[in-house]
Amino acid sequence: MSMPVFESALTRMPRLGFGTWPMQGAACQAAVESAIGLGYRHIDTAEMYGNEAAVGAALNASGVARGDLYLTTKVWWDKPDGTSFRRAFEACLKRLNQPYVDLLLVHWPSPGLRLESVLQAQAALREQGLARAVGVANFPLGLLRRAVAAEIVPIACLQVEHHVYLDQQRLLDYVTPRDIVLTSYTPVAKGEVMADKVIQGIAAKHGATPVQVALAYLLAKPGVAAIPKAQSPARQQENLGAVKLRLDAADLAALAALRKDHRMVAPGFAPDWAA
Numbered sequence: 001m002s003m004p005v006f007e008s009a010l011t012r013m014p015r016l017g018f019g020t021w022p023m024q025g026a027a028c029q030a031a032v033e034s035a036i037g038l039g040y041r042h043i044d045t046a047e048m049y050g051n052e053a054a055v056g057a058a059l060n061a062s063g064v065a066r067g068d069l070y071l072t073t074k075v076w077w078d079k080p081d082g083t084s085f086r087r088a089f090e091a092c093l094k095r096l097n098q099p100y101v102d103l104l105l106v107h108w109p110s111p112g113l114r115l116e117s118v119l120q121a122q123a124a125l126r127e128q129g130l131a132r133a134v135g136v137a138n139f140p141l142g143l144l145r146r147a148v149a150a151e152i153v154p155i156a157c158l159q160v161e162h163h164v165y166l167d168q169q170r171l172l173d174y175v176t177p178r179d180i181v182l183t184s185y186t187p188v189a190k191g192e193v194m195a196d197k198v199i200q201g202i203a204a205k206h207g208a209t210p211v212q213v214a215l216a217y218l219l220a221k222p223g224v225a226a227i228p229k230a231q232s233p234a235r236q237q238e239n240l241g242a243v244k245l246r247l248d249a250a251d252l253a254a255l256a257a258l259r260k261d262h263r264m265v266a267p268g269f270a271p272d273w274a275a
């Protein structure tokens with residue numbers, strides 16, 4: 001299997017990664033070890049997931065050189081300024097038991113976010129080599145524009161919910177020409193795609209599965225990465241198979257015609273997405 005890679009001046013991200021929320025402890029470590037054994041090289045975690053120690057232990061036990069793995073973590077939104085952000089990230093690195101992460105994201109914009117202060121902390125961590133690249137998650141377009149326009153640190157990645165039922169075209173139109181990778185979370189719509197007749201039809205045509213079709217739809221967009229979570233090795237392997245699936249124009253048109261307003265992650269602290 002040859003893994004497609006997103007490559008910019010700022011980062012080099014395997015485009016099919018592995019999500020780890022809400023796995024915990026030994027089960028999480030086993031799942032990540034299995035994923036790496038099957039060929040995943042991009043692992044997504046966060047301070048809030050409570051599994052960084054397990055994820056780091058899996059990386060260290062994998063036998064794969066650290067330089068061949070891509071690790072993302074995120075600092076939770078209750079750290080709205082640079083000082084608390086840096087302190088939290090230093091604790092992430094300790095739990096991960098890693099010398100650095102490949103990507104450090106602001107997990108959600110806090111209502112009290114001091115954007116410039118957090119960006120300055122990210123810039124300093126990047127200069128120190130503790131975070132090879134930085135970015136943001138769950139930022140609406142207006143806030144992302146502000147982060148980029150501040151020119152404090154180059155934004156390598158925007159991580160947001162994106163799948164066949166939520167297209168994020170406004171964000172894609174902004175990030176794609178700027179070489180900012182859009183990492184899709186909840187990329188298989190938490191498995192909802194399995195029951196979709198249109199997706200089932202496309203899958204049958206290719207001898208694939210609906211989940212593979214959902215992932216191939218995202219991977220067909222060159223500036224997009226996806227981080228599906230799957231506990232079992234069988235599902236992890238199935239999802240990797242999406243890399244080989246080539247959807248044709250008719251498939252992509254049918255998928256484009258599906259509803260695109262189905263947001264599945266909408267916590268009370270979420271920003272105004274239209275902002």
Ligand SMILES: NC(=O)c1ccc[n+]([C@@H]2O[C@H](COP(=O)([O-])OP(=O)(O)OC[C@H]3O[C@@H](n4cnc5c(N)ncnc54)[C@H](OP(=O)(O)O)[C@@H]3O)[C@@H](O)[C@H]2O)c1
Binds near residue numbers: 107160184191211227
């Ligand atoms: N930045 C953020 O705010 C944010 C928010 C949400 C998620 N994320 C990240 O994105 C990752 C993925 O998102 P997600 O976990 O919400 O959603 P997801 O990856 O779309 O869906 C995960 C669910 O789909 C199931 N599934 C996966 N592959 C399958 C397959 N081949 N066949 C059948 N079912 C399958 C999983 O089953 P099993 O239960 O068997 O594993 C799990 O129940 C998270 O793990 C996390 O790392 C980030």
